[in-house]
Amino acid sequence: MRHIISILMENEAGALSRVAGLFSARGYNIESLTVAPTEDPTLSRMTLVTCGNNEIIEQITKQLHKLIEVVKLADLSEGVHIEREMMLIKLLAKGSHREEVKRLVEIFRGNIIDVTDTSYIVEMTGTCDKLDAFIGAVHEDLILETVRTGPSGIARGTKGLSL
Amino acid sequence: MELSGAEILVQCLKDEGVEHLFGYPGGAVLHIYDELFKQDEVQHILVRHEQGAVHAADGYARATGKPGVALLTSGPGATNGVTGIATAYCDSIPMVVITGQVPTPFIGSDAFQEVDTLGITRPCVKHNFLVKDVRDLAETMKKAFYIATSGRPGPVVIDVPKDVTDPNIKIPHRYPKSIKMRSYNPVKRGHSGQIKKAVELILSAKRPVVYSGGGVVTGDGAAELTDLVREMNLPITSTLMGLGGYPGTGKQFLGMLGMHGTYEANMAMHDCDVLIAIGARFDDRVTGKVKDFCPDAKIIHIDIDPASISKNVRVDIPIVGPVKQVLADMLNVVKARKSRPNREALEQWWSQLQQWRSVNCLKYNANSGRIKPQAAIEMLHKITGGDAIIASDVGQHQMWVAQYYPFDKPQHWLTSGGLGTMGFGLPAAMGAKVACPEKDVVCITGDGSIQMNIQELATCQHFNLPLKVMLLNNGYLGMVRQWQEFFYGSRYSEVTVEAQPDFIKLAQAYGHVGMRVEKPEDLEGALTEMMAMKDRLVFLDVVVDPGENVYPMIMAGKGHHEMQLSPDCELS
Ligand SMILES: Cc1cc2nc3c(=O)[nH]c(=O)nc-3n(C[C@H](O)[C@H](O)[C@H](O)COP(=O)(O)OP(=O)(O)OC[C@H]3O[C@@H](n4cnc5c(N)ncnc54)[C@H](O)[C@@H]3O)c2cc1C
Numbered sequence: 001m002r003h004i005i006s007i008l009m010e011n012e013a014g015a016l017s018r019v020a021g022l023f024s025a026r027g028y029n030i031e032s033l034t035v036a037p038t039e040d041p042t043l044s045r046m047t048l049v050t051c052g053n054n055e056i057i058e059q060i061t062k063q064l065h066k067l068i069e070v071v072k073l074a075d076l077s078e079g080v081h082i083e084r085e086m087m088l089i090k091l092l093a094k095g096s097h098r099e100e101v102k103r104l105v106e107i108f109r110g111n112i113i114d115v116t117d118t119s120y121i122v123e124m125t126g127t128c129d130k131l132d133a134f135i136g137a138v139h140e141d142l143i144l145e146t147v148r149t150g151p152s153g154i155a156r157g158t159k160g161l162s163l
Numbered sequence: 164m165e166l167s168g169a170e171i172l173v174q175c176l177k178d179e180g181v182e183h184l185f186g187y188p189g190g191a192v193l194h195i196y197d198e199l200f201k202q203d204e205v206q207h208i209l210v211r212h213e214q215g216a217v218h219a220a221d222g223y224a225r226a227t228g229k230p231g232v233a234l235l236t237s238g239p240g241a242t243n244g245v246t247g248i249a250t251a252y253c254d255s256i257p258m259v260v261i262t263g264q265v266p267t268p269f270i271g272s273d274a275f276q277e278v279d280t281l282g283i284t285r286p287c288v289k290h291n292f293l294v295k296d297v298r299d300l301a302e303t304m305k306k307a308f309y310i311a312t313s314g315r316p317g318p319v320v321i322d323v324p325k326d327v328t329d330p331n332i333k334i335p336h337r338y339p340k341s342i343k344m345r346s347y348n349p350v351k352r353g354h355s356g357q358i359k360k361a362v363e364l365i366l367s368a369k370r371p372v373v374y375s376g377g378g379v380v381t382g383d384g385a386a387e388l389t390d391l392v393r394e395m396n397l398p399i400t401s402t403l404m405g406l407g408g409y410p411g412t413g414k415q416f417l418g419m420l421g422m423h424g425t426y427e428a429n430m431a432m433h434d435c436d437v438l439i440a441i442g443a444r445f446d447d448r449v450t451g452k453v454k455d456f457c458p459d460a461k462i463i464h465i466d467i468d469p470a471s472i473s474k475n476v477r478v479d480i481p482i483v484g485p486v487k488q489v490l491a492d493m494l495n496v497v498k499a500r501k502s503r504p505n506r507e508a509l510e511q512w513w514s515q516l517q518q519w520r521s522v523n524c525l526k527y528n529a530n531s532g533r534i535k536p537q538a539a540i541e542m543l544h545k546i547t548g549g550d551a552i553i554a555s556d557v558g559q560h561q562m563w564v565a566q567y568y569p570f571d572k573p574q575h576w577l578t579s580g581g582l583g584t585m586g587f588g589l590p591a592a593m594g595a596k597v598a599c600p601e602k603d604v605v606c607i608t609g610d611g612s613i614q615m616n617i618q619e620l621a622t623c624q625h626f627n628l629p630l631k632v633m634l635l636n637n638g639y640l641g642m643v644r645q646w647q648e649f650f651y652g653s654r655y656s657e658v659t660v661e662a663q664p665d666f667i668k669l670a671q672a673y674g675h676v677g678m679r680v681e682k683p684e685d686l687e688g689a690l691t692e693m694m695a696m697k698d699r700l701v702f703l704d705v706v707v708d709p710g711e712n713v714y715p716m717i718m719a720g721k722g723h724h725e726m727q728l729s730p731d732c733e734l735s
């Protein structure tokens with residue numbers, strides 16, 4: 001099963017490689033991983049998507065906890081939470097496709113943030129499913145490049161991952 | 164006071180109470196060695212290979228409970244130390260390893276003797292640090308010792324670039340008295356509700372058994388364990404790493420469990436209804452086939468590392484906490500309660516255990532006309548009164564020590580269990596002898612293993628460390644030969660140690676006493692003579708029966724109840 005794990009850790013060089021190393025050394029999957037400093041510059045927040053049965057997820061969270069730099073973590077999939085991913089996608093936009101693509105972007109509430117006479121760059125945020133759906137909706141010959149951030153997640157309500 | 168990085172580093176060692184440092188110099192650590200030269204509080208032991216330094220620091224830690232400390236130079240110095248670091252990591256041994264690094268401006272430039280020490284050691288340390296600024300050095304040292312020795316212990320590496328120890332850059336120095344880290348808070352107490360539940364379960368058990376491990380030894384819980392086990396009349400078995408945590412000659416001790424465990428210990432595991440795992444991690448050498456592991460048992464597991472719990476085997480009552488405190492709390496609960504264990508059931512269980520014991524699974528044919536390795540170890544036990552610190556290498560001889568040298572006290576058995584590192588024995592014995600000069604220290608080794616770090620005989624001569632080396636010489640890489648005999652149709656592929664050196668001459672060349680014994684009737688005399696030479700290192704080459712195998716044995720994929728017993732024992 002897919003799990004989305006949120007990690008608060010010391011913002012120190014090397015912390016990220018410890019997390020990545022843990023996953024490769026123990027043979028766990030990483031589907032995606034995003035990380036950036038928080039409002040407190042000494043802390044980074046990471047969102048990691050992985051999959052595995054309950055035993056594996058339990059070991060993953062315990063092993064992550066053991067890393068000295070990890071301050072706190074939560075398996076967001078255990079409760080209600082919100083996930084968002086951002087995508088930049090460069091599309092071929094020529095002739096009749098220009099209008100068609102523009103309409104599709106509007107339907108998916110994306111923004112065209114760069115225009116040339118042959119291409120658009122579209123910025124789109126949403127759940128992973130929505131981004132997948134957009135990619136599915138565009139004719140594959142029109143896609144020049146995609147960049148996705150991987151999802152960031154946050155628990156709903158006042159409870160959250162903080163010190 | 165203004166100090167340079169090198170001065171700070173040495174001062175921190177003193178402040179941590181470090182008396183001995185095992186190391187090997189080189190370019191990146193020259194400033195530190197210059198500081199060591201100017202003082203005599205910290206004694207530096209110059210080894211002959213960096214792997215030896217790290218194993219020696221490890222042996223020092225195992226024998227004392229204090230963190231071992233090693234100092235290595237950058238590049239090849241650090242990489243030579245890696246096997247030692249991994250060995251300590253696998254057995255959760257507290258250790259601080261300081262490695263030199265190229266100066267910070269050169270890092271990443273493929274400089275001379277540069278390796279990514281942090282990257283190379285990351286998977287085999289509890290934690291590691293790169294000190295980029297001399298102002299961080301003291302705090303990093305404090306953190307390193309704190310992390311290495313608290314919680315589940317382990318090795319910590321501090322990588323120190325040469326410019327950080329520059330003697331010309333001085334800064335104000337203050338060593339922090341204590342340290343708090345928001346991201347690292349090892350558990351100090353076990354949950355009292357869980358402890359009560361565990362006691363209830365043990366009291367209700369009909370066929371309980373204690374399975375104790377290395378956590379009891381490193382966690383200083385031997386006294387508490389012994390009290391609890393005696394108070395409740397529980398049978399107890401131990402892992403290879405836990406030996407000595409409960410007296411090996413005690414009436415309630417069933418011997419080691421697992422792949423080469425005793426019949427009674429493994430049968431007790433298979434038939435028990437309550438298993439009490441204490442500071443043990445359900446290693447595959449212990450569980451055998453996991454599906455058949457303790458099929459009828461409810462399992463209690465005391466461990467300081469939450470990640471050890473339900474990792475390989477699901478448990479019913481986990482207690483996360485330090486063994487020493489948890490066991491003391493359990494004993495208090497037991498004593499405060501009126502009810503006692505189920506006496507009748509326990510008596511029945513004990514009589515079953517006696518029956519299994521009477522199989523005499525460790526019996527061997529002592530009259531073959533050759534020295535049996537088992538007999539040599541039993542004789543050593545007799546002569547040392549079981550009081551020596553024994554370091555082993557890896558192989559058959561290691562298993563025989565575990566089976567035939569009952570350890571009554573913790574910190575007397577130094578062996579590489581998790582990584583199984585051949586070459587560990589001699590340097591570990593050396594570290595123990597440095598730590599405990601008044602104790603007898605014996606390295607029991609094989610003709611394969613001893614040659615992996617034999618250069619340390621020179622260190623023993625240099626620092627006058629009169630330990631003893633007892634080589635059980637079977638002319639084979641015996642443990643591998645045994646597997647080839649059992650599983651590969653006796654096709655002995657590359658396990659014959661031909662062209663052996665003359666170990667007597669070798670010992671003498673290093674300035675020690677070399678002896679050989681070949682006949683069973685000479686064994687006692689030779690061992691007595693060896694142990695009597697208190698102030699000399701004696702290397703005794705014991706020529707043993709080459710074809711001897713380690714029994715009992717649980718073959719791969721089998722359960723505890725499916726042991727292969729020795730042809731010599733008495734199961735009818
Ligand atoms: C050739 C060979 C054969 C072997 N055969 C066998 C065999 O037959 N039987 C056998 O038992 N082993 C055998 N071993 C050893 C085996 O590989 C493991 O090293 C060993 O079983 C692990 O012991 P342990 O479970 O006590 O764990 P350790 O590695 O000693 O781990 C200790 C556990 O205690 C915990 N702990 C540490 N400190 C504390 C504390 N203060 N409080 C609470 N918990 C703490 C740790 O978190 C950890 O989970 C063999 C090894 C070799 C090389």
Ligand SMILES: Cc1ncc(C[n+]2csc(CCOP(=O)(O)OP(=O)(O)O)c2C)c(N)n1
Nearest residue numbers: 558559560583585609610611612640641642
């Ligand atoms: C560094 C290392 N290399 C290889 C092995 C694999 N191995 C395990 S036991 C063994 C044989 C050990 O032979 P010896 O030291 O002579 O001891 P014996 O088994 O004969 O008692 C080998 C090669 C190991 N454990 N460690």
